[in-house]
Amino acid sequence: MGFGRFDEQGQTFxxxxxxxxxFETTDQRITPFRLLxxxxxxxxxxxxxxxxxxxxxxxxxxxxxxxxxxxAPTAIQNPGxxxxxxxxxxxxxxxxxxxxxxxxxxxxxxVDPSEALSYVLGYTCVNDVSARDWQKEKGEGQFCRGKxxxxxxxxxxxxxxxxxxxxxxxxxxxTYLNQDKVQESGTDDLIFDVPTLISFLSGSTTxxxxxxxxxxxxxxxxxxxxxxxxLVPGDEVTVEIDGVGILTNPVVEEVFGDEEPxxxxxxx
Numbered sequence: 001m002g003f004g005r006f007d008e009q010g011q012t013f014x015x016x017x018x019x020x021x022x023f024e025t026t027d028q029r030i031t032p033f034r035l036l037x038x039x040x041x042x043x044x045x046x047x048x049x050x051x052x053x054x055x056x057x058x059x060x061x062x063x064x065x066x067x068x069x070x071x072a073p074t075a076i077q078n079p080g081x082x083x084x085x086x087x088x089x090x091x092x093x094x095x096x097x098x099x100x101x102x103x104x105x106x107x108x109x110x111v112d113p114s115e116a117l118s119y120v121l122g123y124t125c126v127n128d129v130s131a132r133d134w135q136k137e138k139g140e141g142q143f144c145r146g147k148x149x150x151x152x153x154x155x156x157x158x159x160x161x162x163x164x165x166x167x168x169x170x171x172x173x174x175t176y177l178n179q180d181k182v183q184e185s186g187t188d189d190l191i192f193d194v195p196t197l198i199s200f201l202s203g204s205t206t207x208x209x210x211x212x213x214x215x216x217x218x219x220x221x222x223x224x225x226x227x228x229x230x231l232v233p234g235d236e237v238t239v240e241i242d243g244v245g246i247l248t249n250p251v252v253e254e255v256f257g258d259e260e261p262x263x264x265x266x267x268x
Contacts (some may be wrong), residue, residue, distance in 0.1 A: 036078045038159035042210035044071040050216025057224040066192045066200050069143040070142045071153050079157035086149050087254040091131035094231045095215035097237035098175030098183050104211040108202045116198035122159040125239045125247035132223050154249045168194045176238040185218030220266035
């Protein structure tokens with residue numbers, strides 16, 4: 001397992017860790033065998049109802065402060081690996097949410113919005129997968145159960161460094177379900193922009209390097225459609241953000257206990 005840098009031609013070059021702990025790009029060209037998440041995320045903060053058009057489609061009022069919840073690091077999923085629909089705690093209302101992810105690069109606390117972007121390591125594509133039934137009907141008003149099942153936070157496939165994105169409020173995000181475009185929005189529709197979110201989340205709270213912030217999803221989620229459109233096995237979800245990357249994950253159904261495939265058992 002290691003790090004690499006993509007160039008504009010799509011070639012990958014090895015990134016090595018130096019003796020002083022810093023990293024540098026080498027001239028050694030490599031062929032990735034499998035893409036993992038860009039970094040090992042330490043903590044995941046997520047923001048709900050943060051696009052004006054999404055607030056409109058849900059019929060909810062514009063929040064006065066960011067609506068914050070958390071996802072467990074175990075919800076992280078690699079690009080290309082499957083989103084798994086829960087069956088042990090069954091959900092039949094699993095939804096997609098394409099989002100811009102912000103990665104913190106150095107410790108910050110009580111940060112002023114004017115300084116907030118200086119703490120950003122980079123940006124990545126994220127899918128805030130959500131089991132709406134556990135989020136709402138079965139969740140007793142708590143988001144975490146419906147938001148933090150295993151594989152419910154695909155991220156990647158790369159980290160676009162902050163110097164390449166001088167203004168994260170000028171990006172376009174799209175989500176595709178089986179090649180159908182289901183979400184498209186500019187990040188200028190964010191109610192609370194990236195500097196405001198970092199300032200708010202760092203208020204009286206230390207954000208450590210490797211913290212991932214999900215900035216919210218635009219309109220077009222499956223739950224708000226008529227008819228509603230939830231994920232089923234065999235689906236494929238792609239989140240695309242101009243200048244950041246393209247994240248694609250297939251959808252499968254959870255198997256457990258006696259339902260485990262016998263072939264996998266024999267090979268393990």
